[in-house]
Amino acid sequence: MSTNQLAKWRISPEVRATYSEDGAVLLDINKGLCYGLNPVAARIWVTIETSQAGITLDGIVGALETLFDVPEHKLEDDVLNYVSKLERMGLIQRSGLNHGSRPSVRGVDMLRNS
Numbered sequence: 001m002s003t004n005q006l007a008k009w010r011i012s013p014e015v016r017a018t019y020s021e022d023g024a025v026l027l028d029i030n031k032g033l034c035y036g037l038n039p040v041a042a043r044i045w046v047t048i049e050t051s052q053a054g055i056t057l058d059g060i061v062g063a064l065e066t067l068f069d070v071p072e073h074k075l076e077d078d079v080l081n082y083v084s085k086l087e088r089m090g091l092i093q094r095s096g097l098n099h100g101s102r103p104s105v106r107g108v109d110m111l112r113n114s
Contacts, residue, residue: 008054009083009092017045026091035091043067044082054095057083 011017014030024042026035037045047063048055055063060083061076068075086092 006056007094008051008056009048009060009087009094010051010054011045011049012091012093015091017049019046028091031090035089040068041082044079048083048092 012028014028016027016029018025018027019042021039023039024037024045026037026045027033028035043064044060047060051059057076057080060079061072064079065072065075070078083092083094087094
């Protein structure tokens with residue numbers, strides 16, 4: 001799966017997060033919707049959230065690869081699919097997209113609507 005390597009993700013300003021040992025709960029204050037994140041998804045969220053200027057896919061993968069014993073290409077594919085789903089839901093925003101390009105998204109079982 002290809003993506004613009006200069007694209008950076010940031011948390012949408014209308015989304016708030018609360019954390020627990022079970023993961024996280026996101027609240028989209030504009031839509032009034034809550035989402036539950038499992039611990040792996042919460043780790044991805046924290047990685048994006050702590051990068052105030054935005055973070056590239058390589059940056060996210062680099063931050064996570066020491067935490068998970070997964071081949072880098074698999075981790076990159078899973079992270080890209082997950083952040084693409086978050087973007088489609090309006091929970092994060094991506095800058096640096098090529099005009100007219102849309103990420104391909106398949107189901108990722110890290111996010112559940114609460």
